[in-house]
Amino acid sequence: MCLLxxxxxxxxxxxxxxxxxAGVPSLQSKVGTDSSPVNLMxxxxxxxxxxxxxxxxxxxxxxxxxxxxxxxxxxSVSILRQELDSMIRVIYLLSIDDxxxxxxxxxxxxx
Numbered sequence: 001m002c003l004l005x006x007x008x009x010x011x012x013x014x015x016x017x018x019x020x021x022a023g024v025p026s027l028q029s030k031v032g033t034d035s036s037p038v039n040l041m042x043x044x045x046x047x048x049x050x051x052x053x054x055x056x057x058x059x060x061x062x063x064x065x066x067x068x069x070x071x072x073x074x075x076s077v078s079i080l081r082q083e084l085d086s087m088i089r090v091i092y093l094l095s096i097d098d099x100x101x102x103x104x105x106x107x108x109x110x111x
Contacts (some may be wrong), residue, residue: 045103048110053086 064079089109095104 018034043108045107049106053090056086057083 060079060083064076067073067076067079091100093105096105
């Protein structure tokens with residue numbers, strides 16, 4: 001789920017083979033068998049990126065709950081900062097108009 005809107009991060013539309021990310025048109029990339037030299041994001045790269053964000057968020061949710069309920073406030077705040085950092089990264093990626101640069105950043109974060 002998207003940290004921003006609680007909607008699925010992406011879905012593949014079987015009709016037009018477009019990858020739609022969080023409903024934002026500027027983050028749509030064609031995927032599939034296109035062999036053009038243009039750097040198009042693959043579904044697996046974006047899927048891995050989204051999975052990393054979701055897993056980190058789920059781990060942070062569990063850790064925060066344990067830490068907060070045991071009055072370990074300093075580390076609880078640290079977990080909140082990690083979640084805020086993830087949200088800022090996603091917002092930054094959504095704000096980038098250059099799709100090739102955005103895809104490059106996502107690919108680098110997955111590696």
